[in-house]
Amino acid sequence: MKIRKLNRIIHRDLGYIFFAASIIYGLSGIALNHMKDWNPNYIVHSQKYNTEFIDIEEISVEEIDSLLVSIGEGGAYKKHYWSGASNIKIFINNGSVFINTKTGEAHLEKLTRRPIFYEFNFLHYNHAKRWWTLFADIYAVSLIILAISGLFIVKGKKGIKGRGAVLTILGIIIPTILFFMYA
Amino acid sequence: MKKLIFALFAMALFVACNNGTKTTNTTDNKAVKEECSPISVDSFLIVAADLVGKEVTVMGTVDHVCKHGGKKAQIFSAHPSKRIFAFAGETFGNFKAELEGSSVCIRGNVIEIKREDDTCTDGEISVYSIEASEYHECAEGCCKNDTASACCKKEEVEKIDTTAKKACCDKKETDKGCEGKKVSEDGCKDKKEEAKPCSHKH
Numbered sequence: 001m002k003i004r005k006l007n008r009i010i011h012r013d014l015g016y017i018f019f020a021a022s023i024i025y026g027l028s029g030i031a032l033n034h035m036k037d038w039n040p041n042y043i044v045h046s047q048k049y050n051t052e053f054i055d056i057e058e059i060s061v062e063e064i065d066s067l068l069v070s071i072g073e074g075g076a077y078k079k080h081y082w083s084g085a086s087n088i089k090i091f092i093n094n095g096s097v098f099i100n101t102k103t104g105e106a107h108l109e110k111l112t113r114r115p116i117f118y119e120f121n122f123l124h125y126n127h128a129k130r131w132w133t134l135f136a137d138i139y140a141v142s143l144i145i146l147a148i149s150g151l152f153i154v155k156g157k158k159g160i161k162g163r164g165a166v167l168t169i170l171g172i173i174i175p176t177i178l179f180f181m182y183a
Numbered sequence: 184m185k186k187l188i189f190a191l192f193a194m195a196l197f198v199a200c201n202n203g204t205k206t207t208n209t210t211d212n213k214a215v216k217e218e219c220s221p222i223s224v225d226s227f228l229i230v231a232a233d234l235v236g237k238e239v240t241v242m243g244t245v246d247h248v249c250k251h252g253g254k255k256a257q258i259f260s261a262h263p264s265k266r267i268f269a270f271a272g273e274t275f276g277n278f279k280a281e282l283e284g285s286s287v288c289i290r291g292n293v294i295e296i297k298r299e300d301d302t303c304t305d306g307e308i309s310v311y312s313i314e315a316s317e318y319h320e321c322a323e324g325c326c327k328n329d330t331a332s333a334c335c336k337k338e339e340v341e342k343i344d345t346t347a348k349k350a351c352c353d354k355k356e357t358d359k360g361c362e363g364k365k366v367s368e369d370g371c372k373d374k375k376e377e378a379k380p381c382s383h384k385h
Binding site: 040044089091 | 244246252275276280
């Protein structure tokens with residue numbers, strides 16, 4: 001078998017196998033690049049309510065339960081504590097409620113996992129460990145093979161001896177310049 | 184097609200062999216863990232300066248997890264105003280945001296952080312923190328009986344608890360770590376926060 005044909009087969013098959021992994025890393029890569037602009041893992045729902053808990057000294061679990069039922073979080077109570085003299089923090093499943101006892105205002109913060117992105121980021125960060133580490137290592141090696149084999153897919157003017165050379169050099173120069181600009 | 188099947192088989196065999204080595208390491212880690220016991224955040228704060236660089240397990244309630252990356256969590260025990268940071272270590276990556284309000288045991292090395300690094304804090308927090316190597320959720324108070332979750336040797340925990348209690352009781356209400364506390368025969372009790380304890384629903 002000719003080397004060029006083998007090269008094409010390797011490039012093609014690795015492309016098929018790692019199509020999904022490339023989407024996972026690509027999409028979560030964009031998401032994680034912009035972590036300052038948004039939360040890529042969770043959607044935070046905020047809602048304010050007025051309560052009758054004004055100038056109170058004590059609050060019972062039963063009273064908290066009633067409050068949670070009234071805001072649609074019945075049965076979600078985990079625990080609570082007083083933060084200073086006039087703030088109560090109530091932990092609920094996947095969120096919390098802050099009550100300002102000076103104004104009676106309650107602030108509900110509820111978390112939901114961002115679909116697709118949470119799962120992709122979980123894998124991108126390698127929180128899974130174990131088998132995913134191995135898979136990601138194989139993928140990383142395969143990316144190098146894909147990159148090198150990709151250089152030799154096309155012959156002629158549009159190949160590595162012509163247009164391909166120009167674009168490849170451009171691809172090397174851009175990260176090099178950016179490195180020296182910011183490093 | 185035969186070549187493809189052979190390649191996949193070889194890959195599966197490699198994966199299987201590699202996984203076998205990991206199992207041995209996990210068993211070793213468990214053996215180390217079984218020698219240890221956790222301490223509360225309050226005890227930790229009093230003796231933390233002497234524990235820098237050492238490994239401990241701290242138990243407490245998760246007050247806050249940084250939502251963006253889950254790299255940091257704030258933990259407290261009996262006194263919500265006294266909190267520490269736990270930083271997620273390489274071994275597990277991040278703390279899940281859903282942990283807020285849950286009791287956890289966190290094992291790791293004690294480190295001292297700079298104030299300007301406190302990007303996620305919104306209250307009083309110690310400069311002494313835990314660089315966590317592992318954590319797990321537990322029911323309220325279960326950690327003390329759960330030796331599998333431990334990290335300090337039992338005699339070390341007793342020493343830490345005794346030191347913390349002594350430091351608190353000796354200096355009475357003037358000590359920074361004992362604000363609002365009075366001394367009783369049972370040890371140090373809190374005046375204010377006993378009236379408004381953190382509740383836990385089962």
